[in-house]
Amino acid sequence: METMEQKNNQMKPLFETMEQRYRPENAVLEHNTGFFLIAALIYSVGFTVAFYKNYASLTFPLITVGTLIICGLFLKKSGILWKTENLYYIVPIVLLGISTMLTTNLFTIFFNTVGILLLITVFMVQQVYSKNEWNMGRYIGNVLFLYFSMIPEIAAPFSNLGKYIRRKRVTEQKNTNTKYIVTGVLIGFPMLIFVVVLLNSADAIFSDYIGSAFQVLWENIVISPNIVLVVVLMLLGFFGIYTFLSALTLNNMPDYQKEREKKNPIIAITFTVMITIIYLIFSIIQVVFLFSGGMMLPEGYTYAEYAHQGFFQLLFLCIFNLILVLCCMSLFEMNRWLKTILMVFSGCTYVMIASSVYRMILYISCYHLTFLRMLVLWFLALLVVLLAGVMWSIWKKNFPMFRFGMAVVTVFYLVLSFSHFDYWIARYNISQMGDQLEYEDVSYLCNLSLDAAPALAEVDFESDYNNGRYVEGYLKEIEENTDLNIRTFNFSEYQAVKVAEEYLGK
Structure with missing residues (x-):
């Protein structure tokens, strides 16, 4: 007959959190090295595409969702059960990503980014660690401790890759073939460039389609100073996500089981x-x-x-x-x-x-x-x-x-983030001052973000020549200097261009 203890053990889930199953010597990243290295590499490419000379567009919510997907895959590979009480973090994270696409206000964009990082961190800490009934001070301390733990984990991709290669050395033939493939690619790449250059000069049709594409790639990526920015973004995306996940597997949060003796x-x-x-x-x-x-x-x-x-x-x-x-x-x-x-x-x-x-x-x-x-x-x-x-x-x-503080701050900040407060500042000041708008007032409003442009375009400056000319030049600059495409689409810029075109077309 089974004892009561045996029955209780059978009722317990196999594992719920990282600290119950994984340890530094048995980390999930080590046992899924190939998967997470490729995932981090793909993420770094997406990160670079999202932020290359572009910080507040359609790509921002997409890379935010991509980050959540990577975190979800990490939890799945770790065998960590999703805690439903933590899922409410997902909604504000996505909303902050969407909010960034809707504004050009640098304050909002910066704190949206900070908010997303903090919410993802708290969400993952609460998922991974069962000891999450900490007070506010301990939460803040542990989150900061996690960020500092990421620094030495920069070496984790290399050490895990070394262990992965040693585990995968099944046959010498397989390793030899891999070396041959790598050697062939290194030899063939310069030859490929040489052949394309010759064919580009030999045939006009080839030059229009294939040669021009190689030329754009060569001029804008290979020999351009922008390659430094691309490399920096790639490294930031790769090591950022990998060291974050690696630090979570360490299970090295400070032990707070012993309560501090309180004072009289x-x-x-x-x-x-x-x-x-x-x-x-x-x-x-x-x-x-x-x-x-x-x-x-x-x-x-x-x-x-x-x-x-x-x-x-x-x-x-x-x-x-x-x-x-x-x-x-x-x-x-x-x-x-x-x-x-x-x-x-x-x-x-x-x-x-x-x-x-x-x-x-x-x-x-x-x-x-x-x-x-x-x-x-x-x-x-x-x-x-x-x-x-x-x-x-x-x-x-x-x-x-x-939890109460996190919820309140999140809700309040979401309201602020989606409010387009520069528009309301401009609209309030215009409604209060009316014909008393001075040049300094108009200059201040024009130096707000593009969120304020629709409010300025609503004002009739026909009786005020100087301010009218200033606003007209401001809107003309928006129309001429704003370049929108699929990757860089921002709703605030789109709206500003639209009202500028309407204003100048009067």
């Missing part, structure tokens, strides 16, 4: 009470003098001056308060008194956020909208939701703060 809560209660008292006084002042409707300002201050003076200090304190609460929860034993004080502390932080928002709106009403001012309002809205999660985690010990 009286320490945290003491310094948080001191700060909270000051915050309460500040909050009362804000409610009485700023939010109540009396709008009582210090003598000699305008609304704009008052808003600008204290805004950045309050923004810094809001961020500081969020970090301080997280540190108190992580380092000190939580009791009823500390929890209560941290809740009051967080409530005062909400008052500071409200004051910051109010001051920024006052400032925008006087000096209009810029990218930085809009970004600050977005960040304050993000802080509101993150702080709500922190307050909830104060009372609920097992609240998954890292």
Whole structure:
């Protein structure tokens, strides 16, 4: 009769994560060397095609999907079961890739790329490692540790290839044939070039079709300085994906099984009470003098001056308060008194956020909208939701703060990424200033990304000759200098060219 232990063992899956089956000496890349070397090589070619003098086009979401496919093949070859709770990472990764194709704003493109890399990393870490119930600090530490682990793995393709060749040496004849083939290719390649050059000069039809293709290849790739860029992109794509996967197989994340002994809560209660008292006084002042409707300002201050003076200090304190609460929860034993004080502390932080928002709106009403001012309002809205999660985690010990934070930041950033905020900045400023648009204002709007072009094309500058000429030159430059094809297609550039053609054709 089977024992209960035997029955339990039979019920367990054969393997679920990398750490249960694979070790550095039994890594999946070593046992599938040929497959992953070819896959990484194909990926590097796609990476080069995608990013060769091209950073925000149709190829961006395609290479993003290609990266996910490589990661999926790695999980399949590793025998790792897909965790359904991690699949929600896939959607924002693809959406960020699509967003990059829709804009020319460099801020959005850069942070889309960073977001994609971070989301793919967190997704793979959670898939590969079963010990994924870490707190926020441990998640951040382990992700950084994984990136540093990729550095020595640059040698992994060569070492794995050496082991692969030794395993594949079945017969000397097979090895000899391979050497003969390689030797023949090396001899035949220069002869091929020589023959093509002669035939190119001997026959016009051959020259039009075959010879011209070889000439373009020779001039633009072989003898062109651009070959350096091609080689760099190939190496970046190949080693980037291979070292990332290789680092995942190491199973060398720091061991956090031993919980750190937390400090006496009286320490945290003491310094948080001191700060909270000051915050309460500040909050009362804000409610009485700023939010109540009396709008009582210090003598000699305008609304704009008052808003600008204290805004950045309050923004810094809001961020500081969020970090301080997280540190108190992580380092000190939580009791009823500390929890209560941290809740009051967080409530005062909400008052500071409200004051910051109010001051920024006052400032925008006087000096209009810029990218930085809009970004600050977005960040304050993000802080509101993150702080709500922190307050909830104060009372609920097992609240998954890292997953909550990742979800909130991802959703907020997706909204920002797809918003085409340069268009709305231009449209808001134009609607507010109207006929009062100065040359400096128009110049600022024209120096935004091409996302703003449709808003500028909607303005009638017939009564303003100088600004009209400036915008006309701006749109004419877009029409003449934007080259769109299948590989470099970008929706924002396409839309800008379209509105430029309509504007100039009036």
